[in-house]
Amino acid sequence: MQALQQYIARTGSVTVPRGHEEAVVIHGEEHAVKLGIWISNTKTRRAKLDQAQLDLLAGLGIHWAQF
Known part of the structure; x- marks a missing residue:
């Protein structure tokens, strides 16, 4: 989620x-997060996310997280 928040802050886009x-x-350690793949996998598995997770994604502007 941190990677997605950082990406949105930097680019202004959720795409x-x-x-x-x-x-x-x-x-204190830098890690590479495969954000594009994470988004794709999360979207595919959205039915398994709980409401708090969906609300967080929807709050960031991820339209498919809104039911």
């Missing part, structure tokens, strides 16, 4: 190319 990797810093 993430499938092959995009976002670098995030966690506990």
Whole structure:
């Protein structure tokens, strides 16, 4: 989620190319997150997400998270 928030803050868009990797810093270490693949997988599995997860995604502007 941190990678998605960072991407939106930087680009102003929730449209993430499938092959995009976002670098995030966690506990002082940089990690590459395959954000485009994560978004795609999350969308495919959205029926398994709980309401809090869907609300968070919808709050970030992810239209498919809104039922």
